[in-house]
Amino acid sequence: MEVLNDKNFMLFAAHYYDNKNCVDILEFHDDLNRIKYLKRLFKKYSDTGEIKVQLVLNHLIVFYNVFYPTAATRMLVLKLKDYLQVLKPFLVYLNYWPQKINIAEETIIDSDISLDQNVVNLLREYDNGENSWYIFNLSSP
Secondary structure (H helix, E strand, O other): OOOOOOOOHHHHHHHOEOOOOOOOHHHHHHHHHHHHHHHHHHHHHHHHOOOOHHHHHHHHHHHHHHEOHHHHHHHHHHHOHHHHHHHHHHHHHOOOOOOEEEEOOEEEEHHHOOOOHHHHHHHHHHHOOOOOOHHHHOOOO
């Protein structure tokens, strides 16, 4: 598996970018900027307790539509490392959270990252029970 770190992030992202409609480098950067937008939303959540679930899901879905899923998860985890407890419920909900994630020189194991219970509850409300995947059975002890 390719090493992913801050030093080779842009090359890694370009390698796994799969947007057939991309016409210039600006579109690539716009797609990468979704990580910054997510970081802002997660920071606001950690500061205020408020999060826009639909907006986070939209950014994640677009991100996964233009990057290969495994690479997208690794990039998100690397860049949003301070917010993994918030990121994880969204990725579990979208079925993109793996058992193991290799970034930089560490391996992150699923069980080492807890789920932010407030985010889980907000996703439950958002979902209205219609698409209850396994996230709703993962309650933290």
